[in-house]
Amino acid sequence: MSVEKGREITISVLKFNPRSAVSKPHYVDYKLEETPGMTLFIALMKIREEYDPDLSFDFVCRAGICGSCGMVVNGKPALACRTLIANYPEGKLTLLPMPAFELIKDLSVNTGKWMDAMSKRVESWIVDNGEETDIAKMEERVDPDIADQTFELDRCIECGICVASCGTMLMRPNFVGPVGMNRVARFEVDPHDKRTAEDFYELIGDDDGIFGCMSLLACEDHCPKHLPLQNKIAYLRRKLVALR
Amino acid sequence: MKINYCDALVIGGGLAGLRAGVAAQKKGLSTIVLSLVPVKRSHSAAAQGGMQASLGNSKMSDGDNEDLHFADTVKGSDWGCDQDVARMFVHTAPKAIRELASWGVPWTRVREGSREAVINAKKTTITEDADRHGLIMSRDFGGTKKWRTCYTADATGHTMLFGVANEALKHDVDIRDRKEALSLIHEDGRCYGSIVRDLITGELEAYVAKGTCIATGGYGRVFKQTTNAVICEGIGAAIALETGVATLGNMEAVQFHPTPIVPSGILLTEGCRGDGGILRDVDGHRFMPDYEPEKKELASRDVVSRRMIEHIRNGKGVPSPYGDHIWLDISILGREHIEKNLRDVQEICQIFNGIDPADEGKKGWAPVLPMQHYSMGGIRTKPTGESQNLSGLFACGEAACWDMHGFNRLGGNSVSETVVAGMIIGNYFADYCLANDVTIPTATVQKALDKQDAYLDEILAYNGTEDIFRIKNRMQNLMDQKVGIFRDGTGLAEAVDELEELLKKTKQINVKSKERVGNPELEEAYRVPRMLKVALCVAKGGRERTESRGAHYREDYLKRDDANWLNRTLTSWPSEDDTQPTVTYEDLDIMTMEMPPAFRGYGAKGMIIENELSAKRQEEVDTLKEKMEAEGKDRHEIQDALMPFSLPMNYKEKNERAGDK
Numbered sequence: 001m002s003v004e005k006g007r008e009i010t011i012s013v014l015k016f017n018p019r020s021a022v023s024k025p026h027y028v029d030y031k032l033e034e035t036p037g038m039t040l041f042i043a044l045m046k047i048r049e050e051y052d053p054d055l056s057f058d059f060v061c062r063a064g065i066c067g068s069c070g071m072v073v074n075g076k077p078a079l080a081c082r083t084l085i086a087n088y089p090e091g092k093l094t095l096l097p098m099p100a101f102e103l104i105k106d107l108s109v110n111t112g113k114w115m116d117a118m119s120k121r122v123e124s125w126i127v128d129n130g131e132e133t134d135i136a137k138m139e140e141r142v143d144p145d146i147a148d149q150t151f152e153l154d155r156c157i158e159c160g161i162c163v164a165s166c167g168t169m170l171m172r173p174n175f176v177g178p179v180g181m182n183r184v185a186r187f188e189v190d191p192h193d194k195r196t197a198e199d200f201y202e203l204i205g206d207d208d209g210i211f212g213c214m215s216l217l218a219c220e221d222h223c224p225k226h227l228p229l230q231n232k233i234a235y236l237r238r239k240l241v242a243l244r
Numbered sequence: 245m246k247i248n249y250c251d252a253l254v255i256g257g258g259l260a261g262l263r264a265g266v267a268a269q270k271k272g273l274s275t276i277v278l279s280l281v282p283v284k285r286s287h288s289a290a291a292q293g294g295m296q297a298s299l300g301n302s303k304m305s306d307g308d309n310e311d312l313h314f315a316d317t318v319k320g321s322d323w324g325c326d327q328d329v330a331r332m333f334v335h336t337a338p339k340a341i342r343e344l345a346s347w348g349v350p351w352t353r354v355r356e357g358s359r360e361a362v363i364n365a366k367k368t369t370i371t372e373d374a375d376r377h378g379l380i381m382s383r384d385f386g387g388t389k390k391w392r393t394c395y396t397a398d399a400t401g402h403t404m405l406f407g408v409a410n411e412a413l414k415h416d417v418d419i420r421d422r423k424e425a426l427s428l429i430h431e432d433g434r435c436y437g438s439i440v441r442d443l444i445t446g447e448l449e450a451y452v453a454k455g456t457c458i459a460t461g462g463y464g465r466v467f468k469q470t471t472n473a474v475i476c477e478g479i480g481a482a483i484a485l486e487t488g489v490a491t492l493g494n495m496e497a498v499q500f501h502p503t504p505i506v507p508s509g510i511l512l513t514e515g516c517r518g519d520g521g522i523l524r525d526v527d528g529h530r531f532m533p534d535y536e537p538e539k540k541e542l543a544s545r546d547v548v549s550r551r552m553i554e555h556i557r558n559g560k561g562v563p564s565p566y567g568d569h570i571w572l573d574i575s576i577l578g579r580e581h582i583e584k585n586l587r588d589v590q591e592i593c594q595i596f597n598g599i600d601p602a603d604e605g606k607k608g609w610a611p612v613l614p615m616q617h618y619s620m621g622g623i624r625t626k627p628t629g630e631s632q633n634l635s636g637l638f639a640c641g642e643a644a645c646w647d648m649h650g651f652n653r654l655g656g657n658s659v660s661e662t663v664v665a666g667m668i669i670g671n672y673f674a675d676y677c678l679a680n681d682v683t684i685p686t687a688t689v690q691k692a693l694d695k696q697d698a699y700l701d702e703i704l705a706y707n708g709t710e711d712i713f714r715i716k717n718r719m720q721n722l723m724d725q726k727v728g729i730f731r732d733g734t735g736l737a738e739a740v741d742e743l744e745e746l747l748k749k750t751k752q753i754n755v756k757s758k759e760r761v762g763n764p765e766l767e768e769a770y771r772v773p774r775m776l777k778v779a780l781c782v783a784k785g786g787r788e789r790t791e792s793r794g795a796h797y798r799e800d801y802l803k804r805d806d807a808n809w810l811n812r813t814l815t816s817w818p819s820e821d822d823t824q825p826t827v828t829y830e831d832l833d834i835m836t837m838e839m840p841p842a843f844r845g846y847g848a849k850g851m852i853i854e855n856e857l858s859a860k861r862q863e864e865v866d867t868l869k870e871k872m873e874a875e876g877k878d879r880h881e882i883q884d885a886l887m888p889f890s891l892p893m894n895y896k897e898k899n900e901r902a903g904d905k
Contacts, residue, residue, distance in 0.1 A: 017761075017762050019445065019761055019762065020759075020761075020762075036565065037507065037508070037596065037597070039508075039596070048713075048764060048765075049713040049717075050713075053713070053755075053756055053757065053763075053764060053765035053768075054756070054757045054759070054762075054763060054764065054765065055764070056762055056764060058281070059474050060281050060285045060286075060287070060473045060474060060475055061285075061287065061289065061290050061473045061474075062473070062474060062508075062510070063290065063508075063510040063511075063592060063596075064591065064592070064595065065289050065290050065399075065402065065588070066281075066284075066285040066286075066287075066289050066290070066473065067284075067285060068281060068282075068285045082595050082596075084595070104422075104444050104762075105762040106762075110422075110444070111282060112281070112282025112283075112285075112421045112422065113421075115282060115284070116282075116413070116419070119410065119413050120413060123414075124410050124413065125347075125348070125410040125411055125413060125414035126346070126347055126348040126410075126411075126414075128346070133342070133343065133346040135339040135340075135342045135343045135346070136339060136894070136897040136898065136899055136900060137342075137900045138342075138379070138900050138901075138902065139299075139341075139342045139345045139346075139379065139380055140345065140346070141353075141377070141378030141379060142345075142350075142351075142353050142378050143353070143378055144352070144353040144354065144355040144377075144378065144381075147350045147351065147352060147353045148350075148352075150348075150350035151350040151352070151396050151397060151399075151403065154348075154350050154396075154402075154403050154406060155399060155402070157284075157289070157402065158282070158284055158285075187348070190348055190350070192345070192346060192347075192348050193348065
């Protein structure tokens with residue numbers, strides 16, 4: 001092990017418990033020594049274990065796969081598990097919970113509730129003609145390119161970072177968000193889904209859907225999975241506007 | 245007291261739990277799935293490499309079938325598995341994958357024509373037939389005869405999880421997240437549901453159901469170095485253990501994966517090696533062929549992990565601030581392949597280690613070291629998934645010891661098990677719920693809830709000097725050091741003693757904040773004692789088992805001992821005041837096996853203490869096979885004569901294949 005001391009970093013966290021009668025939003029600064037390869041996952045776990053066992057935040061996979069740990073880091077929403085402290089030369093990180101979602105406590109927000117509602121709203125599942133598939137028989141063939149295209153859009157991890165980045169969300173609380181539109185784009189490509197453009201129009205063909213987007217591009221800028229959100233939103237908008 | 249009634253209660257919202265939930269809901273039962281986290285964040289999402297199912301679509305998997313998958317699984321298990329269950333599994337897996345395809349999982353598909361692949365570090369051309377174009381593709385994984393692992397790039401678990409979760413939403417399964425089961429409600433040998441804590445409000449609620457199915461995943465977090473998500477703490481197994489009635493099976497069977505990246509422990513999928521990646525030592529030398537000339541990097545995981553550590557012990561590890569490691573080289577696969585099929589692997593290397601694994605030569609090599617990965621042990625069940633002792637309690641997925649993995653599981657068989665067990669056990673579970681009523685007085689429910697309520701108050705009132713985080717860290721380090729890849733009697737005995745001490749110390753802690761809501765330290769304080777009980781089952785089971793089988797490797801007992809240890813370890817916790825589990829055994833019956841114990845085909849030869857019944861049964865099997873073949877019977881009829889098995893629904897139907905004659 002290297003004996004060289006790491007630099008001192010400051011992690012400033014907005015703490016607030018909306019379920020407490022006495023809690024008020026306030027910042028707490030934690031100073032700790034940086035270790036090689038330290039991510040916000042490592043730093044926050046250390047803070048909880050050594051300085052503040054009361055600090056609330058969410059991690060599951062700690063590998064950028066599950067989308068649990070979205071938070072606002074120095075003004076930008078990001079996955080905390082993939083945020084390397086070394087990328088912040090000033091050594092100070094200010095952490096806030098993501099906006100647009102219900103606050104649970106401190107850095108923890110209720111993305112699950114929001115995403116379930118979104119999924120139900122855009123009917124985020126295969127809508128077929130109602131026939132049961134005989135699973136003992138050969139599977140339906142899918143062109144490998146189409147399967148790849150579907151997969152590209154299926155990579156969304158519902159971290160909520162696009163939602164927290166979205167200007168329209170701030171003005172329209174019922175906005176379906178980039179994640180919802182991406183979901184529609186995903187099922188539109190999937191040959192198993194028998195819905196038509198008209199069916200999708202019914203779901204998102206209004207100002208709370210595809211026509212509400214202001215094309216500010218922050219969703220795509222911040223998406224940790226690099227999904228082509230703006231392209232897909234523009235494509236859907238052209239396709240759906242042509243229907244009316 | 246708030247009581248939530250439903251027909252079918254599923255605890256755990258990963259692939260297994262959600263699929264079981266769909267099965268119950270589809271049979272018309274009101275079904276609730278409880279999950280610690282939003283279900284699409286479950287650890288199932290982390291499965292990168294793929295799902296084994298013997299479709300036999302692509303060139304390299306042509307001719308695959310259930311028999312080959314069965315044989316690989318039994319060998320992989322080092323003959324520790326339940327062969328009935330393995331048969332049920334391999335027969336349903338092709339159906340599961342086809343069902344998932346119809347639910348929208350965008351499996352990577354076969355493309356007709358030629359492509360380059362790396363096999364045994366050499367570029368090879370594979371040509372796919374035109375009549376297979378568009379069928380589900382598969383890749384190579386360790387310990388399998390054919391390329392059988394179906395995949396979506398390296399995000400298989402993610403796409404499967406979203407497919408199944410979306411299907412659950414479609415069928416209106418009542419999914420409730422941020423809910424933690426604290427105990428099971430049970431009386432007179434029957435389970436009636438669970439006492440549950442809402443992780444947002446802190447409120448305790450009772451869930452009363454006709455049947456309860458635990459699908460909470462593995463217990464990797466009792467170890468320090470693990471590929472598991474932070475929620476994989478084995479609590480589902482622990483609350484089953486704490487009933488004092490249900491038992492846990494084979495808890496000492498813990499798998500270590502060869503290639504998590506150092507130091508974060510994030511997994512680089514077996515797909516890396518399956519696609520042709522190789523392991524190198526400090527000199528850049530590819531060492532696996534020296535140890536395993538036949539299967540090389542693609543021997544089973546237990547074997548590869550041990551060979552790596554062995555090679556490091558021989559002084560060939562790469563020194564680093566985090567200890568010695570081995571290199572994983574996938575650069576030989578070419579940038580194009582990596583950027584398409586191993587993109588998450590590339591991202592993990594880039595983000596967490598600043599390496600681009602597509603860079604040629606040493607620059608692109610990733611530091612890897614075996615770490616805890618999978619829990620073969622879990623809640624012991626019958627082939628229907630029901631607990632052997634506690635009626636109405638079912639378990640499926642990694643939380644269960646349904647036991648198709650025995651003492652080592654093959655890559656691609658776990659994510660496959662989640663949905664296959666979800667289908668099979670989910671249906672048996674639903675049938676149980678249809679056939680049984682709830683007959684429990686609310687006073688019994690109230691008592692179970694009051695007990696958990698009082699326990700939380702008791703924890704907050706502890707006034708000792710110990711720290712729950714330190715106890716947890718000590719447990720994790722101890723498990724790594726003494727209950728790891730290489731084990732011996734002395735280390736295991738020390739581990740059992742110290743874990744017992746740590747369990748006692750969990751009552752001598754002091755929780756700083758006395759809040760009942762939003763208090764992470766309180767949550768640790770009630771979880772860690774349960775984790776310690778699980779850890780004690782692992783360590784004590786390991787201490788008693790004086791042989792090496794699959795992933796359980798004793799340096800003081802190097803041979804697999806079929807004469808004395810062809811059995812399953814059962815651990816129970818009969819009294820709350822106990823500080824150690826009670827260990828008993830369940831024998832495996834060679835004379836009913838379709839495949840009696842033999843050499844696995846990889847690892848060292850001659851390391852078996854034979855059971856005399858193996859040869860006897862083998863002769864029986866051979867004679868019957870020969871006779872039936874002479875009579876012109878097909879492989880299905882022969883299999884049925886050797887070891888008949890049953891399945892729910894129409895899952896017993898034959899699987900159609902492109903290669904059918």
